[in-house]
Amino acid sequence: MDFKTEFVPMTVQPQEIESMSFDIITEELGEHNFAEEQYPVVQRVIHASADFDLGRSLVFHRDAVRAGIEAIRAGKTIYADVQMVQVGISKPRLAKYGGDVKVYISDPDVAAEAKAANLTRAIMATRKAVREQPDGIFVIGNAPTALLELIRLIKTGEAKPSLIIGMPVGFVSAAESKEELAKLIDGDVPFITNIGRKGGSPVSVAAVNALSLMAER
Amino acid sequence: MDFKTEFVPMTVQPQEIESMSFDIITEELGEHNFAEEQYPVVQRVIHASADFDLGRSLVFHRDAVRAGIEAIRAGKTIYADVQMVQVGISKPRLAKYGGDVKVYISDPDVAAEAKAANLTRAIMATRKAVREQPDGIFVIGNAPTALLELIRLIKTGEAKPSLIIGMPVGFVSAAESKEELAKLIDGDVPFITNIGRKGGSPVSVAAVNALSLMAER
Numbered sequence: 475m476d477f478k479t480e481f482v483p484m485t486v487q488p489q490e491i492e493s494m495s496f497d498i499i500t501e502e503l504g505e506h507n508f509a510e511e512q513y514p515v516v517q518r519v520i521h522a523s524a525d526f527d528l529g530r531s532l533v534f535h536r537d538a539v540r541a542g543i544e545a546i547r548a549g550k551t552i553y554a555d556v557q558m559v560q561v562g563i564s565k566p567r568l569a570k571y572g573g574d575v576k577v578y579i580s581d582p583d584v585a586a587e588a589k590a591a592n593l594t595r596a597i598m599a600t601r602k603a604v605r606e607q608p609d610g611i612f613v614i615g616n617a618p619t620a621l622l623e624l625i626r627l628i629k630t631g632e633a634k635p636s637l638i639i640g641m642p643v644g645f646v647s648a649a650e651s652k653e654e655l656a657k658l659i660d661g662d663v664p665f666i667t668n669i670g671r672k673g674g675s676p677v678s679v680a681a682v683n684a685l686s687l688m689a690e691r
Numbered sequence: 692m693d694f695k696t697e698f699v700p701m702t703v704q705p706q707e708i709e710s711m712s713f714d715i716i717t718e719e720l721g722e723h724n725f726a727e728e729q730y731p732v733v734q735r736v737i738h739a740s741a742d743f744d745l746g747r748s749l750v751f752h753r754d755a756v757r758a759g760i761e762a763i764r765a766g767k768t769i770y771a772d773v774q775m776v777q778v779g780i781s782k783p784r785l786a787k788y789g790g791d792v793k794v795y796i797s798d799p800d801v802a803a804e805a806k807a808a809n810l811t812r813a814i815m816a817t818r819k820a821v822r823e824q825p826d827g828i829f830v831i832g833n834a835p836t837a838l839l840e841l842i843r844l845i846k847t848g849e850a851k852p853s854l855i856i857g858m859p860v861g862f863v864s865a866a867e868s869k870e871e872l873a874k875l876i877d878g879d880v881p882f883i884t885n886i887g888r889k890g891g892s893p894v895s896v897a898a899v900n901a902l903s904l905m906a907e908r
Contacts, residue, residue: 488811495862524860524888525742558892561774594705618708643741643893645712671741675775676860676891 495521502526511539515666515684522680523672531668533656538637539685541664545611545636546689549573552682553603555596555614555621555642562679563613567686578602579617596620604633613639615678618647625654628663638665639681641673648673712738719743728756732883732901739897740889748885750873755854756902758881762828762853763906766790769899770820772813772831772838772859779896780830784903795819796834813837821850830856832895835864842871845880855882856898858890865890 499520508516512534520529549572554560560577568574578584578599588595596617603610604627612635614621621640627633640655642648652667666681716737725733729751737746766789771777777794785791795801795816805812813834820827821844829852831838838857844850857872859865869884883898 491861491863498862521862522860523891524862524865557778558775558896561778562892643739644708645715645738645741646708648741674740674891674893675779676893679775 515681518680518684519677522676528672533667535664537664538666542637542685543689547571550611550636551607552611555617558675559615563682594619597623609634609636611637613678615675618642618651621651640667641678643674732898735897735901736894739893745889750884752881754881755883759854759902760906764788767828767853768824769828772834775892776832780899811836814840826851826853828854830895832892835859835868838868857884858895860891
């Protein structure tokens with residue numbers, strides 16, 4: 475079939491849209507207290523959500539950006555809690571450094587273990603990831619139980635993530651899980667999280683992609 | 692490695708979390724003007740975003756829910772604009788009726804055509820989907836140009852979607868593309884969209900999953 479082209483809507487390319495969007499975000503956000511190195515993460519989170527409140531709610535561990543960039547450059551594996559996070563993360567930039575993104579929540583062994591233990595698959599997927607790479611990068615956009623389990627494994631000494639991006643969204647346990655993470659602010663595990671119920675896969679992905687872009691520079 | 696289990700955080704199962712969340716949403720949303728058949732979609736959109744403003748901003752074509760359910764039962768193909776939408780949609784419920792979810796934005800032929808025409812890959816992916824199934828279900832959570840192109844192809848008579856879920860997020864063209872869709876409110880193409888910049892993959896996925904759950908009943 476041949477398409478009529480007289481009404482082609484817009485030929486603005488994605489890169490131009492991104493640059494125009496970033497200008498709007500900077501202008502509308504106005505004053506803020508984020509460090510210069512943190513701002514690209516804030517900007518991409520707002521870009522992904524069109525939500526300034528969500529952007530302003532971000533909390534950075536003092537080492538988060540530096541450690542995140544280093545972890546990406548070191549080719550640490552990124553463990554995503556759900557497939558939407560996994561597919562959203564830009565892979566070619568990670569691959570340059572030998573990095574990859576894995577997600578275990580749908581693995582048959584994880585499902586079987588979860589059923590046997592009467593725990594969530596998200597918990598079992600977190601355990602599998604920690605067994606594989608205790609110092610991996612953990613990105614949690616959906617499952618509060620994944621984040622709570624990761625925090626537990628940090629406290630027992632079994633996990634020592636290079637970076638946590640923990641921004642589950644929701645009404646039950648999401649805000650609470652992020653509060654637990656934020657309590658580790660004086661510890662030595664770098665993290666990025668946010669306050670409140672909002673969050674999700676796209677903003678978690680946006681934070682990772684902001685860091686991998688910084689890693690390239 | 693054997694994990695210590697004395698601090699297992701929570702054993703609330705995902706279904707319980709969902710049900711608790713829905714109760715909170717109903718209570719906090721309070722009065723609204725959505726029809727009874729539309730409410731499950733509103734509820735899941737709020738559940739996916741923790742954003743009541745986004746939920747309240749939804750706009751339903753009068754036939755959207757009924758036609759969406761029928762289209763799913765008829766096994767119409769769902770065309771997603773991006774992979775995050777594709778992976779988020781629950782497949783087993785669609786498969787019962789012979790339905791599937793396709794995404795063409797990363798296809799090599801789409802990329803080549805986009806480059807040759809200096810148009811976005813999202814536009815070319817929309818054309819490919821419309822050529823394949825002009826009356827498919829189109830779900831757009833990210834790319835305003837995909838939605839604008841789909842609207843153009845409706846106007847030229849080349850597309851006649853069974854349902855459009857159009858909720859791209861962003862600062863440039865997203866709100867405008869949804870306004871264009873909302874102008875078709877008196878036409879005969881059923882759609883669900885929302886007003887403003889917010890939107891995205893998870894809320895678009897939530898709307899589809901709400902309809903496929905209704906289709907099952």
